[in-house]
Amino acid sequence: MFRQFGPADVLYILEAARWTLILSAIAFTGGAIGGLAVALARSSQVTLLRVLSTGFIRVFQGTPLLMQLFLFYFGLTVLNLPINPLLAAAIALTFHASAYLGEIWRGSIEAVPSGQSEAATALSLTYRSRMRWVILPQAARIAVAPTVGFLVQLIKGTSLTSIIGFTELTRAGQIVNNATFDPFTVFGLVAVIYFVICWPLSLYARWLEGRMRRAYAR
Amino acid sequence: MTHSPKAAVEMRGVSKFFGAFQALNAIDLTVAEGERIVICGPSGSGKSTLIRTINQLETIQQGTIKVDGTELTAGGDNVAKVRREVGMVFQQFNLFPHLTVLRNCMLAPLKTGRATKAEAEATARKYLERVKIPEQADKYPAQLSGGQQQRVAIARALCMEPRIMLFDEPTSALDPEMVKEVLDTMIDLAREGMTMLCVTHEMGFARAVADRVIFMESGAIIEEAPPEDFFGAPKSARLRNFLGQIA
Numbered sequence A: 001m002f003r004q005f006g007p008a009d010v011l012y013i014l015e016a017a018r019w020t021l022i023l024s025a026i027a028f029t030g031g032a033i034g035g036l037a038v039a040l041a042r043s044s045q046v047t048l049l050r051v052l053s054t055g056f057i058r059v060f061q062g063t064p065l066l067m068q069l070f071l072f073y074f075g076l077t078v079l080n081l082p083i084n085p086l087l088a089a090a091i092a093l094t095f096h097a098s099a100y101l102g103e104i105w106r107g108s109i110e111a112v113p114s115g116q117s118e119a120a121t122a123l124s125l126t127y128r129s130r131m132r133w134v135i136l137p138q139a140a141r142i143a144v145a146p147t148v149g150f151l152v153q154l155i156k157g158t159s160l161t162s163i164i165g166f167t168e169l170t171r172a173g174q175i176v177n178n179a180t181f182d183p184f185t186v187f188g189l190v191a192v193i194y195f196v197i198c199w200p201l202s203l204y205a206r207w208l209e210g211r212m213r214r215a216y217a218r
Numbered sequence B: 001m002t003h004s005p006k007a008a009v010e011m012r013g014v015s016k017f018f019g020a021f022q023a024l025n026a027i028d029l030t031v032a033e034g035e036r037i038v039i040c041g042p043s044g045s046g047k048s049t050l051i052r053t054i055n056q057l058e059t060i061q062q063g064t065i066k067v068d069g070t071e072l073t074a075g076g077d078n079v080a081k082v083r084r085e086v087g088m089v090f091q092q093f094n095l096f097p098h099l100t101v102l103r104n105c106m107l108a109p110l111k112t113g114r115a116t117k118a119e120a121e122a123t124a125r126k127y128l129e130r131v132k133i134p135e136q137a138d139k140y141p142a143q144l145s146g147g148q149q150q151r152v153a154i155a156r157a158l159c160m161e162p163r164i165m166l167f168d169e170p171t172s173a174l175d176p177e178m179v180k181e182v183l184d185t186m187i188d189l190a191r192e193g194m195t196m197l198c199v200t201h202e203m204g205f206a207r208a209v210a211d212r213v214i215f216m217e218s219g220a221i222i223e224e225a226p227p228e229d230f231f232g233a234p235k236s237a238r239l240r241n242f243l244g245q246i247a
Helices: A007-042 A047-061 A065-078 A085-111 A114-122 A127-164 A169-180 A183-215 B047-054 B078-085 B101-111 B117-130 B146-158 B176-191 B203-209 B227-232 B237-246
Strands: B007-018 B021-032 B036-040 B062-067 B086-089 B164-168 B195-199 B212-217 B220-225
Touching: A007 A047, A007 A085, A007 A127, A007 A169, A007 A183, A047 A085, A065 A085, A065 A127, A085 A127, A114 A127, A114 B086, A127 A169, A127 A183, A127 B101, A169 A183, B007 B047, B007 B195, B021 B047, B021 B062, B021 B195, B021 B220, B036 B047, B036 B203, B047 B062, B047 B164, B047 B195, B078 B086, B086 B146, B101 B117, B101 B146, B117 B146, B146 B176, B176 B195, B176 B203, B203 B227, B212 B227, B212 B237, B220 B227, B220 B237
Parallel strands: B036 B195, B036 B212, B086 B164, B164 B195
Antiparallel strands: B007 B021, B007 B062, B212 B220
């Protein structure tokens, strides 16, 4: 009644890994845009922006990603939109990434000594120019290692979207396992694929960290 | 009250609070165009805060400040206008570490739209020549000594062609052997007629270039006089005490 786990299954799982990468790319890109907005709002002089962005971060860091996926997934139907796992997953992960990247980048912006902003202000640079040419280039160097570290978390986090029925790597493993009932082999393969994607990124993050520490010691 | 049309800076009843702490207490100060002012006093006396109000790095709660006739506290474009005319040099240099010396000097003229790239570079090289480090133009700040970094910071401020220069303890973070090169640069600037307000404890500098020396304590101006009277015949006991401590 169960068929043998074979090369076709391996191929199926590998193909599904493509969706893990696509979803990660969407969430990371969306999260980068949202995260920059959140980071700027969090470090802004305007109280309302600070309050709103802090609330946003609290909500998305204080609830499980799985609940966020459920809420966006079922929220689509409440809004009379068609049920679409990819859309729900992309939106939920984008918000999730915005909150975390926003917090990482706020920390990086605030780690740039205040004298930098003062000097730029005294040189009559506008807020926009100060950020663009003085603060963000320095914050980016500080942020790059923890950002890549978060990207690894995000890629692994996409596995939760299998629960709302999005056929990415983990879901493909479940489907194959239901047909073959060879869980150790199937999920072993799935885990190896995640590892092959994430491990080089972790190495890269560590290498960046080392380079960052030497950066200003030229 | 003096309302000289040549006043570079005019402060009237300026008060500044950090929470409950009063950092400046009803300051009245008029600085004439071309005048060189040295401000000294114990730490926490409000001297840095005072000069930082002139380009609104610190906002004030009471009083008015006019810079070259532009009222800073009136809002609108006034703050931006004043900042274009006021250069500032900081204790910690605050050079941009990710940019070369030349780029540090070119950034503000370029991004405020006052110069093209070629003009900004020519101006930068001119002022690096003036502070006597043209050969360091392509280095990064971390590759320079403290004294060189502070001279770059002076050149960077001059590239905006300011009418007034503020110095906030420019030599306090320097090793002793580097103080002179920075002071010499400042003395050159003073001789060229720049309006200067310097917070410093370099009394030799005060004697050499200051038109007036101001002593502050607890956010108030206690005494002000030309250097010979300031050092030769201090009136208040507190100033005599202060001069006794730093001598």
